[in-house]
Amino acid sequence: MSDARTASVIRDTTETQIKVTINLDGTGTSHFATGVPFFEHMLTQIARHGLIDMHIEANGDLEIDAHHTVEDVGIVLGQAFAQALSDKSGIYRYGHAYVPLDEALSRVVVDLSGRPGLFYNVDYTRARIGDFDVDLLREFFQGFVNHAMVSLHLDNLKGLNAHHQAETLFKAFGRALRMAVTPDPRMSGIVPSTKGSL
Numbered sequence: 001m002s003d004a005r006t007a008s009v010i011r012d013t014t015e016t017q018i019k020v021t022i023n024l025d026g027t028g029t030s031h032f033a034t035g036v037p038f039f040e041h042m043l044t045q046i047a048r049h050g051l052i053d054m055h056i057e058a059n060g061d062l063e064i065d066a067h068h069t070v071e072d073v074g075i076v077l078g079q080a081f082a083q084a085l086s087d088k089s090g091i092y093r094y095g096h097a098y099v100p101l102d103e104a105l106s107r108v109v110v111d112l113s114g115r116p117g118l119f120y121n122v123d124y125t126r127a128r129i130g131d132f133d134v135d136l137l138r139e140f141f142q143g144f145v146n147h148a149m150v151s152l153h154l155d156n157l158k159g160l161n162a163h164h165q166a167e168t169l170f171k172a173f174g175r176a177l178r179m180a181v182t183p184d185p186r187m188s189g190i191v192p193s194t195k196g197s198l
Helices: 037-050 067-085 135-148 162-181
Strands: 006-012 016-023 030-033 053-060 094-101 104-111 117-121 151-158
Touching (some): 006 067, 030 037, 037 135, 037 162, 053 067, 104 162, 135 151, 135 162
Parallel strands (some): 030 053
Antiparallel strands (some): 094 104
16 A cells, blocks of 8 residues: 555546545545535535545536536546555455434445445435435445445435435545545555455
8 A cells, every 4th residue: 555545537528527636644624616515515524524635626517407517526536536545455445434413314334345336225305405406416426436446335314304314424424434444554565355456
């Protein structure tokens, strides 16, 4: 595992232009410019609770809707995450977290497995939070999973307020990532898999 677990990735398509820079060993500082305020509020939760420094700039076709921007940020963040982890030697690999927010409670479990799998069990109490379509949150996680190559289980266990439901998911996601990427002193230089690679 290299000392600097950082990455910077640019994706430029006819729908979006995105740049993501991350540091897995940061302090949770973040800067976002996506044009989608609620989404940025959620991304802030990942950075702060995951202690991952994140800088994301996105210029997307918001005149249509936020779909491409949100999905493509997930894709590029996943690519950056995979790059920053390199061969994944010396890490815990697995992470989990339960996070409450008032009446809402979510559980997130992640395996940095090298295999993409999203298992998303969230029944939002309303379809929109302000003008943000909650369906896009699944698209973000799918994009991340497909390109970070991780297995990710997200379950909202309780919740009456859709904002709280979403926020607990993102906070728990950040905490689970933080656990999974943490260096394990007993696994120094060892890939945490009986196969020898992830």
